[in-house]
Each structure stands twice: as C-alpha cells, then as structure tokens.
Amino acid sequence: MKSNFKLFVPIALAVLSIMSCRAQQNGVISTVTLSNDSDMKLTDKAVTIKRSVIDKKGIAKDFPLLSYKNEPIPSQVNDLDGDGKWDELFLVTDFSAKEKKIVQLKWVKDVPKFPVRTSVRFGKRAGKDEPVKPATEEVLPANEVYKALGYQRYQTDGPTWENDKVGFRHYLDGRNAKDVFGKKLPAITPENVGINDKGAVEDNYHQMYDWGRDVFPVGSSVGLGGYALLINNEIKRLGILGTDSVNNVEKTTFKIVSEGPVNSVLSYDYQNWEASGNKYQVHETTSIWPGMYAYKNTVSISGLKGNETFLVALSNINNQRSVGVVDAGDFVCLFLHDRLTYNREWILGSAILVPKIGYQGYLEAPKKGQLTDSYLAELPLENNKEISYYAVAGWELSADKGFEDSNFFTKYVTNLAKELSVKIVVEAK
Template structure:
C-alpha cells in the first residue's frame, strides 16, 4: 500500500492492493474516489507501472471500461525513454463525494480514441529546404536566426507547440524561450501545417484568424505565459536572448517529445551551460511542459542546478497591457496570480492570464521594468532548490474561445475552480 502527493503523480493519490486474480492475471479493477465537495472534470489520473499487474505477452495497450461497457481513453507512457511503459494515464469525471469503478485490461492494438492533445514540431536544415516533422532537436549558441552564417528561422512556429481541446501554446526555441498562446475556437486539434506554406517553408500564417483560431497573445520581451527567468539577489536575468541577438547565453538547448497521445502530451526542454548576462555563473535548467484535456492551461515542471544560494526562480506572465493590476488568490495549498485585460495583438481581444503555483514554494511576486531585455511582465517568485523539481500551471482564456471570459468575474471564478481541481487528490485502489 502506498500514497503519493498530488504534485508527484499528477494530482492523484494511489493505494495499491495486491490481490490479483489467478483467473484473470491481466485484468484489474480500479476504484477511484473523489473526497472533495466539488465535481472533478477531466481530472488527471496517473498510475505507476509498478502498481499494475504484469502485462500479457504482446499486449501493451490499456483498455479501460466502465461497468456499462463504455471505453475511457487511456495511454501507457514511456517517460524515461527506455522503451517500456512507466505510467498509465487517463482523465475522468467524478461527481463530488463519489467513487467510480473501472475495469483495466490490455490489448495489442489501441482503440481509435478522439485526439484531445497534440504536439507539433518541425525544422528545416537550410533556408531552401522544406520543414520536416521531428521528435527532438539540439541547437547551439551560434545557431540563432540572426547568427552569422545561419540567418534564417529553422523552426515551424518558432519552436514546438502543444495544445488540448481548449487552448494551445508554443515555445520560442530560437533562443528567446518565451511561451506564447494560441486561442482556439474549436475542440479539434489545429492542422499540422500551421506555420508552413504550401511548399513546406516556414511562414507566419498563424497571426490571421482561421476556423480553428490563431496566435492571439502579444509577448514582446516578456517570457510569455509560464516562461521562466531567474533573480540573483535583486537582479532579473533572462534565460536566453531576444530576437535581435546573434549569440545565445545558453551553450546548448535540447528539445524532445516525451509522449504524445489522445489524453496527454509532454515534452522536455533542456538548457545546458546557461550564463546569465554579465555574470560568470553557469546553470542548467530543465522544463517539462505537459498538457491534458479540459483545461485552459498547461502544467510545467522546472528543475534548476548549479545554484549558489541567492537565486529565485521566476515564472512569468506578460503584462503588455497594464490596464488590470495583478490579483492574488489563495486556494488551499496553492496560490493563483491573474490578470484580465487585452494582452493580445493591437489590444483587440480580452485575454485572461493566470499562474497557479504551490504555496510552499511561493515567495511573492515582482514586476519587470517597462523596457529592456526582460520587460513588461509579472513574475511569481518561487523558492529555488538544487535539483528539486517544482510544478505550476499557466492559464490562458481568450474571449473568443468562450464568450463568458469577457467577464473578469467569470474568469476569476474559473481560475479559482481550476485551482480547486488542482488541489484535489483522488484515491485509486487497484484489485
């Protein structure tokens, strides 16, 4: 029997009871209990591989069934890249103060589940070659779009994008390391060709309205929504550079897709030998953006190493429209910081932004200056601990995704409700 925290296992607590049936060695019963007084919607459940019965030979695809015979989309994810599954993952609805029982078995071929998450990443190797889809990439300090001898944008949408049925995001892998937002108008996944022309060349075609939506957020020299920076003493430092720089302050940047499935997509970003501008220090930073369905948000997990003791992790949200001041809410063991104004191109639409961070790591917030290499942003200050991951949520709710988000009170209620969902642990028993 064991129990894990919400943060360590995607908000789920697990109790494993080893009473596997001899007649059905590959079948297990899962009982999920919601102890909270709120209903949970698309709540993430992650079950470690060690808690599962041995998989039958040749059958490595999970099949989750309700007592009525309905299928719940699930995936077995290889999180460490060793070729074998590490974690069963699915999302589920649970009424308040209730429980549900599911039957888990294993099959050789995955059912055709509706895709509710995806990662899109492509790169070209020269200015004249078409973009090809990739699962990983490594770039070096002298390989910025404006570096001598380089001189072109190699990445589709400036870097990887990830989305669910509510919202999309993208990461500027070209040295800027900010995180932008795609507003969605449909629940289906946006086309794989976003950011490409008919010949497969990089093209900025996502700042125009399409049926699926568009890039709506204005980032400037902030780090976007959920991007990271660092405070050393009282000074703010950008992880990476700006669009006009020719040499990165990160020696090597790596990207790889960890998993991409119908109900969870996850990627890893690594920054090796980051030397903040004007210092002689060197750090390693790792990020793991993860998204699952049903929320206008993604989760990010950040790990720092090379710390000397006077550092603070900064998690940002852009503030190019200063109309709305920052609001701070405390919900259980979490803190939410939010704004509701026109953080969009030409201030055309309302966009609610929020960060949901763990209270045990929260040290208050600060504001970046109005101009400079790191500017026009609010930052949640989080305790920086050597090689200890910290997870938080970044939220973006566009008024054209749901007209209810035009109302600041409605957006605030949504953030509070999402924070309550984040704070709720589900108990899972396996038999």
C-alpha cells in the same frame, strides 16, 4: 436445491479466492478503484497510474484498457524516461463529489482509437531554402540561434502544443518564451500552421482562421509561464532576445516525449546556462491534457549557489489593470483580465498558478532589459527539486463563452486551481 446452493457457494468462493491469490502472485490486476474524496465535481480530471501499480512485474506486453460501466475510459501509456517501456497510464475521467469508481482492467493487444484531444506540432528545416519537415527532437547549439542563422529554422518559431480548448507555443530559437494560440473550435489545428504551400516557414498565424489565431504579444517578456532567475536582485533570462546572435545556453535539447489522445508531453534540457558568472543545468517538462484552458510546467535546476530565486512570468503587455492575486487550493493564482491581445483587439484572461507553499510574492520586471513587461512570481529553489505550476489563457472568442467577463475568468481560475489540488486515490486489486 437449497442444499446444493449452500454447497456451491463455498466452493465458488474458494475457487474465486484461489484465482485471486494466483492473480496477485502473477502480478495481474483485474480492478482499479479511483476515489475522489473531495466535495468537488471534477470534469476531465487527469489521473496517472504508475506501471508498477497495475503491472507489478513490468512484463505486460498489451495495453491496459480501463472500463467503467462497460464504457472504455480514454487513456494512453507514456514512456517518460525514454527507455522504450511505458512508465505510466494516463487517463481523464469525470467524478461526482465523493465518488468512488471501481473500474475494470483488461489487457488488450489493440490500442483503442480514442478521440484525439491533445497534440504537439514541431517542424524544422535544414537550410534557408529547404522545406520544413516534421520532427520529434532538436539540439540547438549556442551559435545557431535565429539572429546568427539569418532565417527562422522552426515552424511557428518552435513547438506548439494544444488541447481541445487552447494552444501554446515555445520559442525554441533561443528566446524561450511561451505564446498563446486562441482556439475557436475544439478540433486540433492544422499541421501546416506556420508554413506556406512551398513548405517554407511563414508567419501566417497572426491572421484569423476558422480555428483561431495567435493572439498574444510577447515582445521581450518570456510570455505566459516562461521563467527566469533572480540572482542578487537581478533578473536573469534563460536565453536571449531575437536581436542577440549568441545564446547564453551552451546547448538546448528538445524532445516530444509523448503525443496522444489525452496527454501530450514535451521536454527541454538547457546545458550550461550562464548567468551571473555561474553555469546552471535546467530540465523542463511541459504537459497538457483535455478540458482545461491551461498547461502544466515543471522545472528543476542544478548548480545553484544559494542566492537564486525562481521567477514564473505573467506577461503584462497591453494590460491597463492591476494584477489580481488569490489563494485557491494548493496554489496562489496571479491573473490579469484585459485586452491583452495584439492591438488590444480582444479580451483575454491570463494567469499563473504557483505553489502556495514557499510563495514569496511577486515583482514587476523593468521596462528595459533582457526580460521586460511581466509580473514575476517568486519561489524558493533547491538543487534538482522540481517546481510545478500552471499557465492559463481564456480568450473571449473561445468555444466556451464567458471569458469576456472578468468575474467569470476569476471564478474559472480559482475553480481550476481547486480542481487541480484534488488528488485522486488509486487502489489496484
């Protein structure tokens, strides 16, 4: 028996070696190693795997299912460039400090139904008396903003996106501000928020529901995570106020890029944004995944003249305390903690996490003008170079308790910044 065993072992190894070589030649990957080299425990850590890493020839037709210890890892594929073929596998998973996970990859025809933890909601109507219908994209000319139309075309003034912790919305009607929905439950909010029983646009989200409500006043700021340019010491808003009838952006194009159980992605293109006699082209991508009271925003601008500074906004409406600034990981965190909600009714912590590299400090917006009531983090710009940052909102009535305490929120923000700074190493074999 022993001699037979000695004979079988090299034969088995030889067969496995041949199979491995053939698999590699065919571009087939069977295992993926995910390594957390940091000393931090990571919960719902987002990991993206480029298609070329696991499907080297780009010909796979099935879904790449990852499993760890026989348990499927929640994931989805994203088509980021809109060519009809997925570009990346996006997943969230937990890591212990210094943990290395060897996960199994299996190509399956049927995509598993993972728990839905992110969502995008967007609806519009063709006319004032027409019902709102779901949509996935929109093109907004300069002369079709809210004031010019005389009615609100969009459900919730534009798209909303959320995860199991918090929700946000973007004013697509020309204002381009970012608002906050406080959530009391982890479930995805109803699809009919912002419309009535007749299908008409209705502001019904400034009242409390079981799931929560809109809690954040925006006014003439650009909200939490909106942005602008500083040109020759003047703040230039991307877009207009609700009282303006013509946009300073010639054409705004919006699209839901992806909506899935663990990641939702939105994109905006602003064509010929006129500011200080120049015309800029802007591309913006917004992404959210489970587990964090935040979203990620990425912006690139072309047409720069060299005298522009990028400004990331932290609205300070209803704030009666000083702004906090702290370094954490790869970020500088600017944060507020006060009764920042409507009528100062509830405590809300808000923050922006901007890249530490290049950070030039912050300025405060004036009390009057096109963009007011904000702290604005200053960052350098290069043509077509992406700037990524995060916007954070922790409401005291959120499912996770503790946000009513300023020290708790500060700790949450700094810990989040450190977690987001950790890069998971991906190796495929």
